[in-house]
Amino acid sequence: MGKLKELGLNTICTHVGEIEDKQFKGSVSPVYMSTSYAFDNVDVKRYPRYFNTPNQEGLCKKIATLEKTEDALIFSSGMAAISSALFAFLQKGDHVILQQVIYGGTYNFVAKEFEKYGIEYSYTESHSIEDFKKLMQPNTKIIYIETPSNPLLGITDIKAIADLAKERNVLTMIDNTFATPINQTPVDFGIDIIVHSATKYMGGHSDISAGAVAGSKKHIEQIWETARNFGGNLSDFMVWMLERSLKTLNLRVKEQTKNAQVIAEYLDENPNIDKVYYPGLKSHPNYELAKSQMKNFGAMLSFELSEGIDAMEFQNALQLIKPSMSLAGLESTTVSPAQTTHALLSEEERLERGIKDGLIRFSTGIEEPEDLIADIEQAILKTKKELV
Numbered sequence: 001m002g003k004l005k006e007l008g009l010n011t012i013c014t015h016v017g018e019i020e021d022k023q024f025k026g027s028v029s030p031v032y033m034s035t036s037y038a039f040d041n042v043d044v045k046r047y048p049r050y051f052n053t054p055n056q057e058g059l060c061k062k063i064a065t066l067e068k069t070e071d072a073l074i075f076s077s078g079m080a081a082i083s084s085a086l087f088a089f090l091q092k093g094d095h096v097i098l099q100q101v102i103y104g105g106t107y108n109f110v111a112k113e114f115e116k117y118g119i120e121y122s123y124t125e126s127h128s129i130e131d132f133k134k135l136m137q138p139n140t141k142i143i144y145i146e147t148p149s150n151p152l153l154g155i156t157d158i159k160a161i162a163d164l165a166k167e168r169n170v171l172t173m174i175d176n177t178f179a180t181p182i183n184q185t186p187v188d189f190g191i192d193i194i195v196h197s198a199t200k201y202m203g204g205h206s207d208i209s210a211g212a213v214a215g216s217k218k219h220i221e222q223i224w225e226t227a228r229n230f231g232g233n234l235s236d237f238m239v240w241m242l243e244r245s246l247k248t249l250n251l252r253v254k255e256q257t258k259n260a261q262v263i264a265e266y267l268d269e270n271p272n273i274d275k276v277y278y279p280g281l282k283s284h285p286n287y288e289l290a291k292s293q294m295k296n297f298g299a300m301l302s303f304e305l306s307e308g309i310d311a312m313e314f315q316n317a318l319q320l321i322k323p324s325m326s327l328a329g330l331e332s333t334t335v336s337p338a339q340t341t342h343a344l345l346s347e348e349e350r351l352e353r354g355i356k357d358g359l360i361r362f363s364t365g366i367e368e369p370e371d372l373i374a375d376i377e378q379a380i381l382k383t384k385k386e387l388v
Ligand SMILES: *Cc1c(COP(=O)(O)O)cnc(C)c1O
Pocket: 077, 078, 079, 080, 103, 105, 106, 146, 150, 175, 177, 178, 196, 197, 198, 199, 200, 209, 210, 211
């Protein structure tokens, strides 16, 4: 791409980072599967695990442009991205502050790996900035947040976190998977490093496992030093697939977000639903904060079924909407955290985290919202009837 400044989102998604096919003038990027490149008379020593093959470099440009950062790296999974990014900056004796509610895989990674390497950590008790302040120590190196969070769509004040961290020279990392750069660009508020499970919205079709990290040249360089040792690079064919997926990121996420708002409002009015968690509802405790830091409220929501409607039976009764552990595909899916992601916790521990048995996390797809609503409606009626 030439020197066009300030491109719109759909243009960035479609074109930035594309590789020109000089040989055949094809319309899309060629895919270079080579794992071996010449070393003489070239200024870049290319190798897949060095994260610098042509397709990797092209896609990194697109992701960095979307996140408004100088640079980015692509990984084979979200956890490869998150683990490489954290370990790039941490050493024995360092301390990390983590937000109370984070993705289960990240939680497990911290629980299993940090102690082994002598890294200290603390979890906040809420999303409030006061909580983060309380946990600051002289050896605090990183603050790690995730907003909106999983599964209750809690909102953390991104700017307050970035300000707090800058005051004390602490690095900030955010998991931006749920929001996507379409709905939230954390560097606008001073966050240093953005991580993604590209398996979710960036891939968007429930058929790619990938991860991404975005940040300044300096930070990405440091993450790269660690990443090439851990070796979590993505195969170039999948990089190419991800480039293809990202072309429709804005189209997909915009539509999914629009549907989520409609469904959240419908559920909010439904007498068979006790509670709806969606930052785009005025009843969400952090609606104003979400509005101030998100461009739109995203496509994930959760709701509690009223007593008398069993979560499993309800999900089995759905005809269009599929039960699924993962999220963010074109298709709408549900999961009941009490029976899956949080099943290993005791009921008391679950309730402490606000996870009731009737809680359903809903990943909104691109289907027509009236079809989704009709499906939810019939599943509620059917499940209720069966209980009588
Ligand atoms: C899925 C997910 C991850 C982990 O990504 P993988 O691609 O499964 O490794 C991290 N954070 C969030 C918010 C996720 O939803």
